[in-house]
Amino acid sequence: MPKDTFYITTAIDYTNSAPHIGHAYEKLLADVIARYQRSCGKEVYYLTGVDQHGQKVQQSAEREQIPAQEFADRNTAKFIEMWQLLGLQYDGWAATTHPQHKAVVQAILQKLYDAGQIYKATHTGYYSVRQEQFLTDKERNEEGEFGPEWGEVEEREEENYYFKLSDHIEWLKAFVHAHPHFVYPAFRAKELVNALERADAIDLCITRPKSRLEWGIEIPFDTDYVTFVWFDALINYISFAGYLKDEVAVDTAGLPDFEALWPADVHLIGKDIMVPAHAVYWPIMLHAIGFPDEAMPKLVVHGFWNDKRGEKLSKSEGNVIDPATRVERFGREGLRYYLMSAIATGRDADFNDERIEDAYSQDLAKNLGNLLNRSLNMPKRYRERVLTKDADYDDDLNREIRETFTTLPERVAEKMANYQVNLALEVIWSALTLCNQYVDKTAPWALAKDENEAVRLDSVLYHLAEAMVHAAFHIAPVMPETSQRMQDQLNYHFPEGFTVADLKWGLLPDGHQLGEGTPLFPRLT
């Protein structure tokens, strides 16, 4: 039975540096999906947050001689500031230093330890003293040696705790085989299947001795160790959803009801952290904890933004994209529209400033903004802004407009079911183009000159204004403020709790008085 809640999460960002366009894209996509589901009447819970622990945070903090928490908090503030800039509306904030989260992580570790899923073992390997980490063959350079960037490399032994990943690999293979929609899109699911086929049954090291990493969650059964990355970070998806909140009630203020939310409808992640973290460790952790197959979350894997030459964005290349400067030029919603329209969910895309410029002036200023403006201006000139609802006139052009807008919700839903926001926008924009063509074909300025065409003019003006109301509804997930401004200008506001099921033709009453039209997206200078 489908639940009427919709639980969506994103990866939680590492607080070692400031947010960039990739972080922004992921959180924005989640925001749009969340708003869309809400507009469909779902009770939505959108969780995002930050991963604050770990060695890099500890090292950076030491370098600046400040406490790790202070360092993490400072970067956390940059993320929050960015999310405000983008107008994100999330319901839960997962910061991994939160006491309730720590307590849940510890409770889970204890439970798995008691169940014999965690054991202690010794690892011998090459260790970089400077970087304070063990090195693997991947760190070797082309000559097969560890380069000077690692400093002094020595052979070292270390005891750690391991999680019995190997016990569950066969289960995971069977699960993935039986649940082809565990990962979206399909080609990523294929990638996972291939990765699992070649997988060795290796266990996962889940601790670090405090002697080299203190900035983490202490494991409950051995105070000399803290837990390492994934056992901390991945658990945020359940700890901040209210998991174990009765059993482990340290600080449960504001936590939702876990039973109502779980399983997550969407774990939105980047392609870089699918294998092994989210598609191997995470389902196995849940399975080991005792979650049944039907309580496994769904993964939605998105692609990356590259630069306009198709090359990776990176600090060292000097081609990073700062969202703030684009917001300054194109407005918050100009950037939101571009980031949602110019990439196919799951694929990579090239970030191109000329394309944002085009999207802003063509799609937003002209096709949408100017359409609203003309739709408001003609009633103002010819009818003192008052609409007549059931004018005694109809024809094929009118019917086409009504049909297009009454079928729009299902056509948008078809695309949104696969998170294809870009295609949903395309469908919406083709309806806007139809409106522009409609104005041209009906030529209201000509009708206005002929008294015999008065009823027809009434019907045209009504169809246009009503279409704009519907458009305001459909663009809302991507551009909530623009939707609001359209409603203001149309002098019609969707009532509280209005959903797509209420979106019927004829929302504007007879005698409706339209508001004043002002450009939604002023021309760029």
Added chain:
RNA sequence: GGGCCUGUAGCUCAGCGGUUAGAGCAGGGGACUCAUAAUCCCUUGGUCGUGGGUUCGAAUCCCGCCGGGCCUACCA
């Protein structure tokens, strides 16, 4: 080394075995005036990265090569 994705008009992409390869934007021409010189109509433009192969038929399937990207299980 292995896996997955990707290379199609100037740009961003769709098409993924079958009539003359499509869309949006940009470029060119025309119409119209309600509007943020806006909208509408028409139009220029491509040996589908490259070399082979399979097939009656390939952008579409297979193999090699070249370019771009992600992952490869204890470096978010």
